Structure formats: C-alpha cells, structure tokens
Amino acid sequence: MAHVKRFAGIPMSKCMRDMCKEEDYMFLQGRRELEKTPEDSTFQDSEWQQKQGERLRRRLEREQQEQERQQQLEEQQRKKEEEWKSHVAKLASERESLHNRLHRLREFRDFQKKVLIQDLGLDPETSNEKLTQILMRL
Template sequence: MAHIKRFAGIPMSKCMREMCREEDYMFLQDPRDQGKTPEGTTLQDTEWQQKREERIRRRVEREQQEQERQRQLEEQQRKKEEEWRSHVAKLASERESLRDRLHRLREFRDFQKKVLIQDLGLDPDSSNEKLTKILRRL
C-alpha cells in the first residue's frame, strides 16, 4: 500500500498519470525504504553483483585479447625484421662474391696480357694496337 501512496505523491499531470503505470516509477524508491524490504534489495544486489562480475569478465577478456593481439603484432614484427636481416645478409654476400669474382677476372686479364706481351715479344710499357685487338677477341 505504501507504494501506491508514493506513486500518488509523484507530481505529474493527469494526462501523464493516465499514461504511466505504477511500475514505471518504481525506480523512485525512497532510499530510507531500502532497509525495509530485504528480499528486494538482496535480489537487486545479486543482480547488480552479477552485472558487475559480467563487466569485469568482459573487461578481462578484452584485455587478454588486446594482449594476444599485441603479442601477435610483436611476433610479426620480429619475423619481418629477421627476414629483412637475412635478405640484407644475402645481398651483402652476393655483392662480396661479385667483388671477389671481378678481382679474379682482373687478375686473370692482367696475367693474359703479360703472357701475350712475352709471346709476341713486345715492350710491356708501350700501347700496341695488335695487343689490344687480341685481348678484345679473348
């Protein structure tokens, strides 16, 4: 009966009172009445506690998902860095092998030139067209 008096005590127009039901205004309970209905408050407390636990659980799940996503991003970044390092090392190795090959070819070319100069009996200091033509053929 107290709730009927409380509902009647809520200031509103006649038109509004006809549209609204008493249950729509149950949230306007007097805070002093909280202790008078322990069954209702424990039900509300358990609902509130369940909602709170659900929010906490969802927050923990989001944090775990974020940590997992961050870990995956870091792992991908490490893989990319490792691939890049191996790629750079491979290119450096290829460049070094090309330099070594160029050096060996130049040494061989100098050796051929010396042998031709000795075989033809030419002066090593002079530039001879015949020697140049022979070297180009080779």
C-alpha cells in the first residue's frame, strides 16, 4: 500500500484516515470483482452484445416509424395540393362558363333589340324609351 507512505505526511484526523482506508478497501474489493473468470467476461460480452443488438433494433424501428410518418405527411400534403388545384380549376371553369353565358345573353339581347327596331320601324341610331320598356318586360 504505497499510498499509505505517500499520504503519511499529510496531517489527517484518525477518523479521516479510517474513512480513507475503508474507501481503499472498497475500491480494491470492487477491482477484484471486476477481474472475474473468462466465462463471466464472455457472458458479460454476450449480454452486452444482446443489449447492443436490442438498442440497434429499437433505433431501426424508430427510424422506420419516422420514415413512415414522413411518407404519410407527404402523401397528405400531396392530396391537399391536388384537392386545392382541382378546386381552383373548378372555380375557374365555373367563372369561364358564367362569362360565356353572359356573352351569349348580351348577344341575344342585342339580337332582340335589332328585331324590335326592325319590327317597329325605328331608327337604330336613336335610343327610344318605348323600346327600352319593351325589352325590360321581355
């Protein structure tokens, strides 16, 4: 016990020296327990390998679950984008059909006006209140 000679010059109380001796013996005893037979060390190695394998398996499972979750999120995002695009396209087509309908109604209104002007024998250049009233009733 070389440490006894080395620490002999350090002033300590008896109680403190006893505590240091206890700690030394506990430390040495722990070292002896670590130095076990080769069978024990192979058992510990195999146990360690099993734990490592288990950790690796759990990590791979977590990574796989994370990838699946990411794929689900991406799929949901794609679905939302497609729904939005189809919604916008539907609105655009509805708007286009309304514009076409308005254009056809105006053309028909102009045609009605021309026919009425011809039937009534009025001048097409002048606006007539009677013509406007008749068109309003139609």
